[in-house]
Amino acid sequence: MPTRSVTPRRWLVVVSLSAAGAAAALVILPLIGSAPVDYGRAFAGLSPDAEILFYARLPRVLLGLLAGGALAVAGALFQALLRDALATPYTLGVSSGASLGAVLSISLGWQTAVGLPAIWLAAFGGAGLTLALVLAVATEGRRMSSFTLLLAGVTINSICLACILFLQYLADFGQSFAIVRWLLGGIDAVEYSTLGWLAGAVLPFVIYLFWKARDWNLMTVGEEWAASRGVSTSRLMLAGYISGSLIAGSVTALTGPIGFIGLIVPHALRLRFGADHRFLIPCSFFVGAAFLAACDTVARTILAPTEVPVGVITAMLGGPFFIWLLRSRRRSLWL
């Protein structure tokens, strides 16, 4: 059994390896696709390599990296806070809230607002409102119950899904197609300024979550355990739920719901490196990033020119791998 203690040396090796994986994905994945691309030609500004690389593939790979990393970190966090191995970034209903916002904007025909696609703003607004509602239900005075939070999340999830079905029932054919397409989730090439906004919304929270890694370790054991070791649990839980949900909401606004990353990546890493969040948060970010970007590359190439929804690929590639991991570790009682 590998040693699981967190020494500076071991931390540096493990996190550097994960980061190298994400960096390799960033360099290699834009090269893959029906049209060949040469980095030398692209950086020299020669057509069509420059256009394919800088306007089609690179932004898409970057969005995949950011979204995958963010979802994996949010998954690891929610599993710790809810002490539930099955928790995902969407457990509190953030994704269905975002979906409801997006579906509403499609149904009402909103195109743009303040210079941004209305669907993004509506989705982000939906995620934020859902989070506020779930937190309001579960908070009593200064205390928050994880159990009530979980139930409130599941309930609001169901209500949002019912509203989505209702709106879809009322929608015309074109709208209905757009709704289904959004609900399937997917990574599209976006402008660099949008990527900048997303990075600005996600990375500070990821850094904050890493900075609090030891506290998440304590929270996975229990609130009293953490409180008796000097953690202000109410404040920490609120900060954790808001950070995780904003991360998940920002990503979902741009990509739609993409399942599986937030569940499988943290678990796979726990099986290999243990449950310490000093490993788990940074490694989830880098491995989740590489995994989603790779899945998206498969999604856009496997049936080219037709694209497969990336959620299908994450489940099809990740599921069997995860089951293999579980089987190979079962004897040592890791799960």
Place this chain on the structure above:
Amino acid sequence: MRYNGSQVLHGASLDFEGEQLAAVVGPNGAGKSTLLGIMAGLRPRYTGRCRYNGTEIGKWPRRAFARQVAFVPQSVRLEFPFTAEQVVLMGRTPHCDGLFESPEDREAVERAMAITDTIRFRRRDFRSLSGGERQRVILASVLAQSPRVLLLDEPTTFLDLQHQVATYNLLRDLARKGLLVVAVTHDLNLAAAYSDRVIMLRAGEIVADAAPSDVMTAEMVRRVFGVDAEIQRTAAGRPWIVYGD
């Protein structure tokens, strides 16, 4: 003292001074665990007064308080694969600021694991340990916290006879070395055999608070627990309670 609208202790006060092992006993619902929770700073919404070193518990900064007072819950359930050593290392949290543990932290963990006899399974998944082994790892974790006060909620519930005795021997030694140890327990004989002071609670009232031989009388056991018992004496002169047919 009130907590959550219900009276926990009424018309009574307790004062704990260092270097003693105090046992809190009483029937279910007497308020033992709530009292311990308030003393551990885990029930912030109490009314009444509960002070540590002259400062109200609610006013203590959490980390500073955690360096003084440690709490051992009845049981801990883990969902994720932490090793026994990692669980013990968690006890150092109030002492370290950086991302990694210092050599002093590692030494404290080593010592705590040695005296709780947990070094053998330091690399094992906490969830694969037996109830008794887990309890000892938790005890090691709070010892690694290097507190001045140790509060324990039924520390021997999951332990076999050997480890029950070992745990209470350890608690008594810790008290001798300068710690204040307060343990809630259902085991009257362990309380009688090891503690310097027994506090008997019934429905939020302190019915007795004295040395074990003064508290453990047949009349008191009948009054508080509703059980007929016979009190004998051990070779060390401690009371030994015999009950049942």
